[in-house]
Amino acid sequence: xxxxxxxSLILLSAFLAACASSNSGSVYSRDEARKVQxxxxxxxxxxxxxxxxxxxxxxxxxxxxxxxxxxxxxxGGDGKSGIVGAVxxxxxxxxxxxxxxxxxxxxxxxxxTVKLDGGGLIAIVQEADEVxxxxxxxxxxxxxxxxxVSH
Numbered sequence: 001x002x003x004x005x006x007x008s009l010i011l012l013s014a015f016l017a018a019c020a021s022s023n024s025g026s027v028y029s030r031d032e033a034r035k036v037q038x039x040x041x042x043x044x045x046x047x048x049x050x051x052x053x054x055x056x057x058x059x060x061x062x063x064x065x066x067x068x069x070x071x072x073x074x075x076g077g078d079g080k081s082g083i084v085g086a087v088x089x090x091x092x093x094x095x096x097x098x099x100x101x102x103x104x105x106x107x108x109x110x111x112x113t114v115k116l117d118g119g120g121l122i123a124i125v126q127e128a129d130e131v132x133x134x135x136x137x138x139x140x141x142x143x144x145x146x147x148x149v150s151h
Contacts, residue, residue, distance in 0.1 A: 025126045025148040037143040042114040042122075044136045044149075050125060054105030063097050112149045114138060124149050 108128040115121050122140065124147050132138070132149065139150045 025130055025150055027127075027129075032143060032146070035143055037141050040116055040118070040140040040142070042116040042138060042140060044132055044134050044138055045113040045115050045121065046134055047113075047132045048111040049128070050109050050111050052107040052109045052125070052127065054107075112138075114140060114149065116140070122147075 109125055110128050110132060111123055111125045112132055113121065113123045124140070126148055130151070132151075136151070141148050141150055
């Protein structure tokens with residue numbers, strides 16, 4: 001029963017990590033609210049599908065290590081073999097947990113290249129939560145080093 005509780009905790013942690021941050025063009029952080037933003041306009045030159053790497057927090061590693069350690073200790077038996085099994089299980093579980101977290105939180109994104117009306121060419125990568133096509137007129141919204149493309 002304990003192992004099921006631990007697995008549930010890991011899955012919940014991965015889900016929360018996936019929700020924690022966003023590179024979406026439609027989602028603003030609380031810090032971005034009520035701040036002046038600069039708006040530029042332009043035309044999309046190209047849109048390329050890319051991936052945003054997932055989070056690599058200690059949550060996946062620690063949770064995987066805990067599960068691996070528990071599983072390894074039960075395989076190893078008593079005494080020294082149980083300790084060795086727990087250590088090996090914790091290492092393997094930590095690596096697997098880290099990789100699982102990164103995979104679960106990876107997102108589809110676009111690299112959007114825009115020819116600005118005032119001249120110049122820029123590219124912005126953001127989450128693929130809105131559809132963009134070459135030739136569309138768009139706005140580039142900038143504030144505090146963060147830029148996003150919007151219709």
